[in-house]
Amino acid sequence: DIQMTQSPSSLPASIGGRVTITCRASQDIAHLLAWFQQKPGKAPKSLIHGASSLQSGVPSRFSGTGSGTDFTLTISSLQPDDFATYYCQQYVIYPFTFGPGTKVDL
Amino acid sequence: QVHLVQSGAEVKEPGASVKVSCKASGYSFTHYYMMWVRQAPGQGLEWMGIINPTGGSTHFAQKFQDRVTISADTSTSTVYMELRSLKSDDTAVYYCTKFDFASGGDFWGQGTLVTVSS
Numbered sequence: 001d002i003q004m005t006q007s008p009s010s011l012p013a014s015i016g017g018r019v020t021i022t023c024r025a026s027q028d029i030a031h032l033l034a035w036f037q038q039k040p041g042k043a044p045k046s047l048i049h050g051a052s053s054l055q056s057g058v059p060s061r062f063s064g065t066g067s068g069t070d071f072t073l074t075i076s077s078l079q080p081d082d083f084a085t086y087y088c089q090q091y092v093i094y095p096f097t098f099g100p101g102t103k104v105d106l
Numbered sequence: 107q108v109h110l111v112q113s114g115a116e117v118k119e120p121g122a123s124v125k126v127s128c129k130a131s132g133y134s135f136t137h138y139y140m141m142w143v144r145q146a147p148g149q150g151l152e153w154m155g156i157i158n159p160t161g162g163s164t165h166f167a168q169k170f171q172d173r174v175t176i177s178a179d180t181s182t183s184t185v186y187m188e189l190r191s192l193k194s195d196d197t198a199v200y201y202c203t204k205f206d207f208a209s210g211g212d213f214w215g216q217g218t219l220v221t222v223s224s
Contacts, residue, residue: 015135036151044151046210046214057210089211090212094152094156094166096153096156097153098150099150100150101151
């Protein structure tokens with residue numbers, strides 16, 4: 001199975017600040033990486049697919065980069081609604097494994 | 107618009123089975139896969155398996171291979187996930203999510219809490 005790692009596991013942040021989360025795959029996954037946002041008690045919300053393509057309706061302050069094994073999710077100016085846990089997922093080879101998550105909080 | 111509506115919470119005893127449904131609307135059901143993902147209390151997301159409703163082909167994570175069945179009813183646009191021989195560590199919220207390689211897992215159901223307890 002492809003192992004996905006994320007860093008950091010938690011990230012103190014402030015409103016208006018820039019946030020960068022890293023995701024690494026144990027083998028080449030090309031651009032087949034997704035990012036999800038999850039708030040407590042809620043279903044995950046898809047933010048980005050194909051490593052860098054924003055899902056419809058996702059604010060432009062979110063961006064994704066990377067290919068191969070190393071990827072980043074950036075929030076350019078953190079808003080109150082962005083405090084959540086973020087997960088990456090590879091979907092190149094079954095099982096479509098998730099990273100362990102990064103919690104962004106105050 | 108796309109909606110994935112899952113069945114309600116379940117409480118099961120160890121050794122029992124549970125069948126969770128996911129009814130899709132707002133898109134062409136047979137043109138997209140459906141994945142199942144679970145989340146134990148306080149834990150991360152765990153991929154369980156996927157089905158192509160056209161033809162019914164499935165793929166599962168190895169840890170669930172012997173205990174899970176995913177099926178699709180194209181007449182009602184509903185996907186089912188059955189997990190057998192339940193254990194206490196199967197207590198989790200189970201999600202269905204619409205998937206294709208062009209847009210990833212773009213829409214998710216609301217989740218179904220399955221509690222396994224004697």
